[in-house]
Amino acid sequence: MARELTIQIRLTEQEHATIxxxxxxxxxxxxxxxxxxxxxxxxxxxxTPAGRAAAALRxxxxxxxxxxxxxxxxxxxxxxxxxxxxxxxxx
Numbered sequence: 182m183a184r185e186l187t188i189q190i191r192l193t194e195q196e197h198a199t200i201x202x203x204x205x206x207x208x209x210x211x212x213x214x215x216x217x218x219x220x221x222x223x224x225x226x227x228x229t230p231a232g233r234a235a236a237a238l239r240x241x242x243x244x245x246x247x248x249x250x251x252x253x254x255x256x257x258x259x260x261x262x263x264x265x266x267x268x269x270x271x272x
Contacts, residue, residue, distance in 0.1 A: 221239075225239055
């Protein structure tokens, strides 16, 4: 059962602008973005199977972005998957 909780934070104009820009990039409002960020951070820090899975997913996403894989077209993603699977079969 959900419980209603209100949290107030003070932000400078610069902090708010930075958060608002990131929220907009993700297609979210500021409050929804901050709520999702807080939940994601708490889950990743939790010493539970779900927390470890969330942290592993985040690390995987960060590695993908670092390698530029987030810019691939769907056809290129399919080719990457096929090549990785073929490589595993050979090993």
